[in-house]
Amino acid sequence: MADITPVLERADANLPQSLERLFDLVRIQSISTDPAFRAECRKAAEWLAAELKALGFEASVRDTPGHPMVVAHHAAEKASAPHLLFYGHYDVQPVDPLNLWDAPPFEPGIKELEPGRQVITGRGTSDDKGQLMTFVEAVRAYKETHGVLPCRITILFEGEEESGSPSLKPFLEANAAELKADYALICDTGMWDRETPAISAGLRGLVGEEIIVKAADRDLHSGLFGGAAANPIHILADILAGLHDETGRVTLDNFYDGVEETPSEIKASWETLGRTAEKFLGEVGLSIPSGEKGRSVLELTWARPTAEINGITGGYTGEGFKTVIAAQASAKVSFRLVGNQDPAKVRESFRAYVRTKIPADCSVEFHPHGASPAIHLPYDSALLTTAKAALSAEWPKPAIVIGMGGSIPIVGDFQKMLGMESLLVGFALADDRIHSPNEKYELTSFHKGIRSWIRILDALAG
């Protein structure tokens, strides 16, 4: 381990320029789910490759059937240093409903939430452009200070994370030799709170499915046909309402296969974190846990599977009223998985259940949207222990190891396809409004995030 004080000072001095660079990246409207923004996704990839080249990386934009990847390589000062693969994603979520944004989503800025608390605003500032730039700026500070890097670094940025990463696995497979490293670093997770950094050691899996219920071959007038013709919205409501029983459990056959009860000592450690339902839900205007009865919010979001409806549409949804019986209605449904739940079996069980609810003269279409099992990382690895100490040195409070409600399928891919253990460190906060209007990233997350990576790189090099 070298003296990193000058590197940290360099990062501090660079901060205004680091922010300008992040703003440039946020201005690129790289919404991956919407084909209209295809060119913007490429632009983001090219912007990143150019930045990395300027830092001395051998960087390139690699085409895929979807949005391109950015791959970059940089050697370490010493050949004995570990090889790290850093992963992030440059694509962002759609921005609708646009009218709920206080400022245009792709015009980033700094806003003072309260005295001494500044945030960076704009789509992608937290998920994931701000996060990936903490690493790029850490590398920059190191390089500018010492002219070398402490570890061998490969960077992989993808542009389809928000669309289920369809091109990722084939890309990893085709480029395994180039991408295989000693460890993967993934920066797409959050802090415990504004003072406490966190390393995520458990992630829920995800199965996404869109269903389209089809009834009559055209929209019908509800006066002429109402009471006699099947209404696909009724059918859909019945399907969705039946997904949970009165205790909040998911009703699908064999859904809980592979789900184990969380050990009581783990539950006890979570109790001490003080995340009550009132506090956790209070931040978003709610207060009552809605899922399985008798479980804490940490257990519900970290250790229990769910069925959620992410979107629904059917019939007339414009202004005013239209007395129509729709020809079809659709919903996007997702399942968060834990333990050893099998994504393929969950999807099949859902489809079987849906089919039982479709009248004989109606039909249903299924469209899969991604599938990944849950992941558990070892709590006591050297990687995790080293990173924990480095983070604890930077932040006011020591780092903690937590579960995670979200899904980062790439962790499983790295494990299975490249045999790499991942370290999940990120600086987002629960109130960052990722995927929502008015997304933000704490200025402190960005600044101390850069400093955190400097410390982690240095510690891993040693």
Place this chain on the structure above:
Amino acid sequence: MADITPVLERADANLPQSLERLFDLVRIQSISTDPAFRAECRKAAEWLAAELKALGFEASVRDTPGHPMVVAHHAAEKASAPHLLFYGHYDVQPVDPLNLWDAPPFEPGIKELEPGRQVITGRGTSDDKGQLMTFVEAVRAYKETHGVLPCRITILFEGEEESGSPSLKPFLEANAAELKADYALICDTGMWDRETPAISAGLRGLVGEEIIVKAADRDLHSGLFGGAAANPIHILADILAGLHDETGRVTLDNFYDGVEETPSEIKASWETLGRTAEKFLGEVGLSIPSGEKGRSVLELTWARPTAEINGITGGYTGEGFKTVIAAQASAKVSFRLVGNQDPAKVRESFRAYVRTKIPADCSVEFHPHGASPAIHLPYDSALLTTAKAALSAEWPKPAIVIGMGGSIPIVGDFQKMLGMESLLVGFALADDRIHSPNEKYELTSFHKGIRSWIRILDALAG
């Protein structure tokens, strides 16, 4: 009764020009539910007033807080002739989804469906522009032939029928003396089949209600919050799925108050019409009646109340997938009423039911969209008997008296506010796709509709 042969011949000779005039009216995009088409609604009103003036009516466009009314008056040849108020509406339904139209909805044309069967295509050709123009063209043929009219005629065209007619009652109230006639003629209904004209003697009432379920104060990431935070789409699905029991009955408290069983002789007469579920639903690609079990489709659509979901929306509904828990979700729900069901009580019962389903940390908003009770017209009045004979003279098969699933609230308003009995005659067909893409009106409906009104006017004058 005069010799109407020359009038009918005149109508036949006028047909090409009558069609051109209808096309002109259909080209005006008078969608009343969408504020973007406000100017088009006025344009339709002005077009109609100008046509009526040219026919010798004293016609004017009258402002309302919403879209304007057209009112026109014309004296009868003899002072002893009855005074008739003809009602129609110039506004049309929205046209989405636009991609399902074979031709642009506001570019009318003639299409040959099969040899000898031509239809007029375009939004509003059947509902209600084509229908109201049958009357205007009947009047034209009479006037052009005889220089006079057989009855005193007042015409009232409104532009808000598809939006619940908010301005109609106040307008009737403010202009009662001017609008009061001996009978009202309403042309917004259908034929029994292509050969059999029909007079509608029963109409279901309608209560419309939009509900907005609100949960968190922002959209949430389903990974971070899924399993713990209330999902408004789940709550909405649960509300909507609970509206019916397993026998298809509506579950709301006291919903069936005022609903009487249809007399068995009436049911028996409906049986003879041969409208089986297979035939009726087969026309729209369905086969199984979906409402209350054990009742015929005629009973379900003419004599039973319903609860229908006309639209639903919440969360992410664009392309791809977004793992979001929405802040809110909404549905447009309507109830068709029969017998003496009280619209206000039905609405209140629905709201009370919905409130029981809203968790304590969530909320619901209600937006009413129209309310009208069911209507029954006497089966044996002179007006109905006279019209029945006139229609039977024109069409291949005798006219029949039927029930109606739809709601025409103005029938109740005419009855209560102006003390007028209404005659409901129209020439639409069940497969006209009103409110749907590819709306059409049979050329025969238009042509023989014009001739039918000539016969009815003449018969009523006598």
